[in-house]
Amino acid sequence: MKHYDAVVIGGGSAGLSAAVTLKKQGIENIIVLEKDGETGGILQQCIHNGFGLQTFKEQLSGPAYAERFIDQAAEAGVEVLTDTMVTHIGADKTIEYVNSTEGYAKIQADAIILAVGCYERSRGAVEIPGERPTGIYTAGQAQRYLNIDGYLVGKKVFILGSGDIGLIMARRMTLEGAKVYGVAELMPYSNGLPRNIKQCLEDFGIPLYLSHTVTHIYGHDRLERIEVSAVDEKRKPVPGTEMYFDVDTLLLSVGLIPENHLADEIGVVMNPRTRGPVVDENYMTSVEGIFACGNGLHVHDLVDFVTMEAARAAEGAARWLKNGSSAGRVIRTEAGSNVSYIVPGLLHTDAMPGNVEFFFRVTRPLDAGEIIVRSGEKVLRTLKKKKLMPSEMERVLLTKQQLTGLEDNLTIEVKETE
Amino acid sequence: METKELICVNCPMGCRVSVTIEAGEVLSVTGNSCPRGEAYARQESIRPMRILTSTVKIDHALHRVLPVITSKDIPLDMMDAAMEEIRRVTVDAPVKMNDVLIENLLGTGADVIASRSMDRI
Numbered sequence A: 001m002k003h004y005d006a007v008v009i010g011g012g013s014a015g016l017s018a019a020v021t022l023k024k025q026g027i028e029n030i031i032v033l034e035k036d037g038e039t040g041g042i043l044q045q046c047i048h049n050g051f052g053l054q055t056f057k058e059q060l061s062g063p064a065y066a067e068r069f070i071d072q073a074a075e076a077g078v079e080v081l082t083d084t085m086v087t088h089i090g091a092d093k094t095i096e097y098v099n100s101t102e103g104y105a106k107i108q109a110d111a112i113i114l115a116v117g118c119y120e121r122s123r124g125a126v127e128i129p130g131e132r133p134t135g136i137y138t139a140g141q142a143q144r145y146l147n148i149d150g151y152l153v154g155k156k157v158f159i160l161g162s163g164d165i166g167l168i169m170a171r172r173m174t175l176e177g178a179k180v181y182g183v184a185e186l187m188p189y190s191n192g193l194p195r196n197i198k199q200c201l202e203d204f205g206i207p208l209y210l211s212h213t214v215t216h217i218y219g220h221d222r223l224e225r226i227e228v229s230a231v232d233e234k235r236k237p238v239p240g241t242e243m244y245f246d247v248d249t250l251l252l253s254v255g256l257i258p259e260n261h262l263a264d265e266i267g268v269v270m271n272p273r274t275r276g277p278v279v280d281e282n283y284m285t286s287v288e289g290i291f292a293c294g295n296g297l298h299v300h301d302l303v304d305f306v307t308m309e310a311a312r313a314a315e316g317a318a319r320w321l322k323n324g325s326s327a328g329r330v331i332r333t334e335a336g337s338n339v340s341y342i343v344p345g346l347l348h349t350d351a352m353p354g355n356v357e358f359f360f361r362v363t364r365p366l367d368a369g370e371i372i373v374r375s376g377e378k379v380l381r382t383l384k385k386k387k388l389m390p391s392e393m394e395r396v397l398l399t400k401q402q403l404t405g406l407e408d409n410l411t412i413e414v415k416e417t418e
Numbered sequence B: 001m002e003t004k005e006l007i008c009v010n011c012p013m014g015c016r017v018s019v020t021i022e023a024g025e026v027l028s029v030t031g032n033s034c035p036r037g038e039a040y041a042r043q044e045s046i047r048p049m050r051i052l053t054s055t056v057k058i059d060h061a062l063h064r065v066l067p068v069i070t071s072k073d074i075p076l077d078m079m080d081a082a083m084e085e086i087r088r089v090t091v092d093a094p095v096k097m098n099d100v101l102i103e104n105l106l107g108t109g110a111d112v113i114a115s116r117s118m119d120r121i
């Protein structure tokens, strides 16, 4: 069996960044396995601009951001296998994959970095009553058809869910000559970035119906009409508020979920909130030698943080390859009030490798809040912030000194302030 | 005097910027995290400008379309005309990232450039 020091599964921005970082760390015998025909991942279909401001100080399109990392990986001499789908991984770190040149193959890795991205929730997950005609797509599917295959899925469009992909597609399809009738969002606030509400909806006069949902679907072969209703505080449709739109296309932009069936199969412990693996400060999962990063760990809205997080995971993997597992005390991170989740989930406080940046999201929009990080009763850091939104990931950095030797679980909470 | 709340669209930070305007003159801009936010707020109050991204047809390449982007902002009110120009273009692979595909789009001073490279196959 062929052997590698580290195998990166997925060649999106996380996988490419992880591979380049492994090389920088002196881990030379590595390979990236990617199921698509080229690397770059989801970025290849995100042709809009707005990527990389933090990393490159300019606003690149998704493909341009990807190309920088594809070039970096090539310069670093990273071996990549495209059109290669990983079908199974073992806790012994064997990897099974299929592709057209080798057929079925099995390789052995010392460390595995999962950089597998996420998938979109589909109609099954939202349960809309009515018929099952064609013309209903996830926003990402429609984006791929249009931006990679050059095919517009419909002319009269409605969008359910105010996630960023849906907003981006509202603008994109409008520019391509489709009529977008509106976007319905179940919650009383939008799940997309504020800039996308502005430049994708407001710029084109597309209405956003907050606290609304699609309540019925009509059409035999092709979608013909949808019913949209307002919802009450319990998110139940309010009778008498029905509106009808004659559309041939309904896009669903109702959430992204980390892709985790490979990790699930071998019993990697998952966080029920992120639906990705629980990792420690080295980005190692509960299975020794298996690491996770990017949208396969938790869903990100900014690619810069994906790139950065994947580099951290690769550094963690390199450390593990050289020194083995971290010993000593382990504490958990706990989401306090108004916080939905925190990554990383575990900390080895006797063996902190360096400063740790914690990623978290708030559970509801807050005009102003104070972020409080504490271990037991001991407050480690406070930070005031305006406008906290569930759609925008928050970050807070703690130093190695602050974390070293902590005995009580680390809690991050956000107190609402005036 | 009038105060407008804008969201800077120049990067995903999406800063909430307030602009104070009197008689069509921008008096002050606050809330921006960087100088680009101020420039944005001033321009937005006069004539909104945006980057346009789209695709053009490409022959002899891995995919059927190539993503393109304007080299700088163009007026929002010219998007439809700009899309019409872009739709007319077909390119032949290979293409390199930043290759100019349309020069000086509709006199805006912005070029339409390739967003990525695509090899000939």
Ligand SMILES: Cc1cc2nc3c(=O)[nH]c(=O)nc-3n(C[C@H](O)[C@H](O)[C@H](O)COP(=O)(O)OP(=O)(O)OC[C@H]3O[C@@H](n4cnc5c(N)ncnc54)[C@H](O)[C@@H]3O)c2cc1C
Binding pocket: A009, A010, A011, A012, A013, A014, A015, A033, A034, A035, A036, A039, A040, A041, A042, A043, A046, A048, A049, A050, A051, A052, A084, A085, A086, A087, A115, A116, A117, A118, A140, A164, A165, A168, A259, A262, A293, A294, A295, A296, A299, A300, A301, A302, A303, A304, A306, B012
């Ligand atoms: C539609 C959309 C719009 C966005 N807009 C912005 C924006 O404007 N600005 C910004 O900064 N960020 C944006 N983001 C966020 C950011 O770009 C992404 O979060 C980031 O690119 C994700 O990178 P990734 O490598 O984790 O995942 P992906 O890019 O999805 O990469 C995962 C890769 O793994 C491969 N893979 C999965 N399973 C297997 C397997 N079993 N075997 C082999 N390969 C496998 C997939 O084919 C894929 O190539 C956007 C995200 C989306 C989805």
Ligand code: SF4
Binding pocket: B008, B009, B010, B011, B012, B013, B014, B015, B032, B033, B034, B035, B036, B037, B038, B040
């Ligand atoms: S003001 Fe600067 S940091 Fe803020 S959104 Fe605009 S460009 Fe980004």
